Amino acid sequence: MLIENLLDIIYESVKLSLSYVTSPGKRVYILYLFSSLLLAYFVYKKSNIKIPFTSYIFKHKVWLGRSAIIDYAFVLFNSFIKVLLIAPLLVYSLDMAQHINDYMVHNYGRANLNWSPTSLTVLYTFTIVVVNDFASFITHYFMHRVPFLWEFHKVHHSATVLNPFTQYRIHPLELIINNLRGIFIKGVATGVFLYLANEQISLITFLGINILNFIFLFFGANLRHSHIKLKYFNFLEYIFISPYQHQIHHSNDKEHHSTNMGSRLAIWDYLFGTLIRSKEVKKITFGLGKQEDRSFTTFWKNLVNPFLRLAKVV
Ligand SMILES: [Zn+2]
Numbered sequence: 001m002l003i004e005n006l007l008d009i010i011y012e013s014v015k016l017s018l019s020y021v022t023s024p025g026k027r028v029y030i031l032y033l034f035s036s037l038l039l040a041y042f043v044y045k046k047s048n049i050k051i052p053f054t055s056y057i058f059k060h061k062v063w064l065g066r067s068a069i070i071d072y073a074f075v076l077f078n079s080f081i082k083v084l085l086i087a088p089l090l091v092y093s094l095d096m097a098q099h100i101n102d103y104m105v106h107n108y109g110r111a112n113l114n115w116s117p118t119s120l121t122v123l124y125t126f127t128i129v130v131v132n133d134f135a136s137f138i139t140h141y142f143m144h145r146v147p148f149l150w151e152f153h154k155v156h157h158s159a160t161v162l163n164p165f166t167q168y169r170i171h172p173l174e175l176i177i178n179n180l181r182g183i184f185i186k187g188v189a190t191g192v193f194l195y196l197a198n199e200q201i202s203l204i205t206f207l208g209i210n211i212l213n214f215i216f217l218f219f220g221a222n223l224r225h226s227h228i229k230l231k232y233f234n235f236l237e238y239i240f241i242s243p244y245q246h247q248i249h250h251s252n253d254k255e256h257h258s259t260n261m262g263s264r265l266a267i268w269d270y271l272f273g274t275l276i277r278s279k280e281v282k283k284i285t286f287g288l289g290k291q292e293d294r295s296f297t298t299f300w301k302n303l304v305n306p307f308l309r310l311a312k313v314v
């Protein structure tokens, strides 16, 4: 019975991993990979690179090197954690939203706002993205500043080459923290809007996902984890994090350490004094530094080393 259950969970995990390229809610959805490829071609043309485009994109090391294989292993392993531990928690988001709404109705009566359903929908669509983005920045900020969390976040930074799947190279502990954060933020924001809109909320969507997320994913989100140096206009990099700015975040140079921690918006980094713009950095080497990279050369080391280091410290 136990083995049967385990096999079921493994089957669901493999199915979940493979579904990433066919789900519009995932960054590596085939359409976003394709739009990123077009943007990469634009960068290639603009940069006057001498090698053929295919060699520029499909470098063996980037897609099949040791670092990339560890990324794929994390996609699979984290899907296992999602099926096993996170999926059962997702319902709590709506539960929490309903409770918040009920609590507010009970204590303050029905909200009698004279806002049109359209303005509430637009506001909800914006709010959920901005609040989520801020929460993700704060979590990331602590991942870098709190030594115990940094040990686990190092796994994401131990990638010595970046490809779109590096997005999923995170330690399971970070995965759980990020998902709990997502459930909490979605629950609270949806609860407040359920109340404000008398339980009639809706979201502006495209392909079933928040339209703002679609725009972000369609316009090159995948290039963040890549060697394609897509930069924005200087003024725009104060508002939105460009792919190259996230690549700077992956630099092993101490000066770039703990900078550009925003996900979509750069304003949080600007406010916290951690923003670096593309024009300030000419060359990047990805990873944690030669010495430390040696501790993360296999999937197993990435999974276990953070615990071992903690145990040593304790
Ligand atoms: Zn980081």
Ligand SMILES: [Zn+2]
Binding pocket: 156, 166, 167, 225, 246, 250
């Ligand atoms: Zn990253």
